[in-house]
Amino acid sequence: MCQEFKSPLSKRARAMLEDFQASLEQGISKIGVLNDEEIHQAELERVFGRNWNFLAHESEIPNKNDYVLRSIGDDTFIVNRGSDGEIRVLLDVCPHRGASICRAAKGSSSHFQCPYHGWTFKNNGDLVGTPSFKDAYSGLDRKEWGLTQAPRVEIFHGFVFATLDENCPDLKESLAGMGWYLDMIFSLQDEGMEVLGEPQRFIIKANWKIAAENFSGDDYHLMTLHKSTYDIGVMQIPLRENMKGYHIQAGNGHGISFSIDLESKDPLFFYYPEEIVKTFNLENLSEKQLELARGSRVCVGNIFPNISFLMLPLSPDPKNVPPTPLFTWRVWQPKGKDEIEVWNWFMMYKNTSEEFKRASYRAAMASFGIAGTFELDDAIPWETITRNAKGTFAKKNMKLNLQMGMEGMGTAKQVMEWPFPGIAYYPRYEEGNQRHLYRHYLKEMLSEE
Amino acid sequence: MKVPFDLYQEGIEFFLQEAELIDDGKFREWLELMTEDFTYRIPVRVTREKAAPTEFSDLASHMDETKNTMEMRVIRAYSEYNWAEDPVSRTRHFLTNFRATMDENAENVIQYKTNFLLYRGKFDLPTFQFLSGERHDTIRRVDGQWKISKRLILLDHATIPMNNLAIFI
Numbered sequence: 008m009c010q011e012f013k014s015p016l017s018k019r020a021r022a023m024l025e026d027f028q029a030s031l032e033q034g035i036s037k038i039g040v041l042n043d044e045e046i047h048q049a050e051l052e053r054v055f056g057r058n059w060n061f062l063a064h065e066s067e068i069p070n071k072n073d074y075v076l077r078s079i080g081d082d083t084f085i086v087n088r089g090s091d092g093e094i095r096v097l098l099d100v101c102p103h104r105g106a107s108i109c110r111a112a113k114g115s116s117s118h119f120q121c122p123y124h125g126w127t128f129k130n131n132g133d134l135v136g137t138p139s140f141k142d143a144y145s146g147l148d149r150k151e152w153g154l155t156q157a158p159r160v161e162i163f164h165g166f167v168f169a170t171l172d173e174n175c176p177d178l179k180e181s182l183a184g185m186g187w188y189l190d191m192i193f194s195l196q197d198e199g200m201e202v203l204g205e206p207q208r209f210i211i212k213a214n215w216k217i218a219a220e221n222f223s224g225d226d227y228h229l230m231t232l233h234k235s236t237y238d239i240g241v242m243q244i245p246l247r248e249n250m251k252g253y254h255i256q257a258g259n260g261h262g263i264s265f266s267i268d269l270e271s272k273d274p275l276f277f278y279y280p281e282e283i284v285k286t287f288n289l290e291n292l293s294e295k296q297l298e299l300a301r302g303s304r305v306c307v308g309n310i311f312p313n314i315s316f317l318m319l320p321l322s323p324d325p326k327n328v329p330p331t332p333l334f335t336w337r338v339w340q341p342k343g344k345d346e347i348e349v350w351n352w353f354m355m356y357k358n359t360s361e362e363f364k365r366a367s368y369r370a371a372m373a374s375f376g377i378a379g380t381f382e383l384d385d386a387i388p389w390e391t392i393t394r395n396a397k398g399t400f401a402k403k404n405m406k407l408n409l410q411m412g413m414e415g416m417g418t419a420k421q422v423m424e425w426p427f428p429g430i431a432y433y434p435r436y437e438e439g440n441q442r443h444l445y446r447h448y449l450k451e452m453l454s455e456e
Numbered sequence: 457m458k459v460p461f462d463l464y465q466e467g468i469e470f471f472l473q474e475a476e477l478i479d480d481g482k483f484r485e486w487l488e489l490m491t492e493d494f495t496y497r498i499p500v501r502v503t504r505e506k507a508a509p510t511e512f513s514d515l516a517s518h519m520d521e522t523k524n525t526m527e528m529r530v531i532r533a534y535s536e537y538n539w540a541e542d543p544v545s546r547t548r549h550f551l552t553n554f555r556a557t558m559d560e561n562a563e564n565v566i567q568y569k570t571n572f573l574l575y576r577g578k579f580d581l582p583t584f585q586f587l588s589g590e591r592h593d594t595i596r597r598v599d600g601q602w603k604i605s606k607r608l609i610l611l612d613h614a615t616i617p618m619n620n621l622a623i624f625i
Binding site for chain 1: 503504505516519538540615616618620622
């Protein structure tokens, strides 16, 4: 980005963020940043413009020429597999007059044509057609007028990420400790994961940070907001038992939380049935990763800034179907200061039976997603928080409590000899992951580099 | 084959009564209108190129329910912890363009295609939401009573303009 184009933080926005920063280590967060136009505009550049964003999974575009249309912040990109088999991330903007060239959310095409004047591009981005070339553009060097590509693209276990900042550290480095935990999950099977169909998309009138905070390590909300899922038997790991586990600040704002029973004699592996566990290649895991995977019941996390995931066993039909492990992966795409579009993928290990994939999909859809018995309730407080954050008085005066698990608050203690990456606390009555998210967020927002 | 007018009319009457139960929040009575093999599915819609045969996903759904899972949802809906619907949404079904067909050999089964517009308002907010789409319903006469055995909901939305689907279509 041209440095002169980068918006400076206004005095007001800077003061709000510095005020938050000054109180964060006392476990106080500020509601005002959760619904503010200036903050939102700054986030588009400083957070979404600078970090790695998830766009698509390779399995969504398995064949040459396949594409899907995706977004980073408020920019739209074609994510495709070129005729040469290579995955690219192309800005959906015609370099002639700026119109969109892609008209479907998913499809297959070797070329894209702009409807305005007909400039035509190969799916590697090259400009190959300019109508009436001789009369109109005979001096044009087509090589200079191809589609704009996302500055950097990296693929991690089939997950396609892109950053708009050329100077962003490599994905692996950016993921910090989170990479180790994701490696553990995605390497269980040699074949890795695949999407189960297209993502659900829906709108929540809430700020993205509330969702990111929630998935970073808010296990405390299960006992009230999600109580109905216990009552109807969807969630069968007892509430108090489920709070046994670890919150891990995994670096760079990433947070992950495990419900775990490291003393279990039997390997748990998120309660995958034996025939699935048999397909795991445990040699892909280090000894320590294996130790963690064996004891895992539930894992939930947020990759900074806005990518969340969850693996756990739930029942879609408690009377007839046992809890089935599921995996949901979602992006909270900011559509404005007070709105997110949820992109919700359900995924499963590729080398499992169609029957198990369907069972896992049912368990996932029944609990997470727009009609999931868990997720039905989540948007309710998220939307009222967002509305309240706009209040003139609330914005200036409200401090919110983010102190759970701090010295003298509850029972959580830092695990001093944590054998895995990051800083861990036990049990999960703890909000260090959320503070970690905001600590990194504020650093990014206030940085003038 | 073409559905005889009286039967056609009977089916429409059934759907209007059914919608009233939903809009009045009488979900337990609504459950009684489902056959034991009832299914209810809302496939994900994806904007596709013009040549694509359908926009509806055969794999991905927003809901894919049986009578059992609907019962579970209704129990949940009446529980103390149904935060999603507290306060409850005000829904209003507008059902129109009823198209019916039936098989000559199955006089107790009718298939309807129906257009719907579903209003949803909540709390004191002046804003509201609509869902629009087509329902493909199968009704079957069981012991003299019409019941729904299958509902496929084809939404006119690729991105759903709602924060949840805690309501019934």
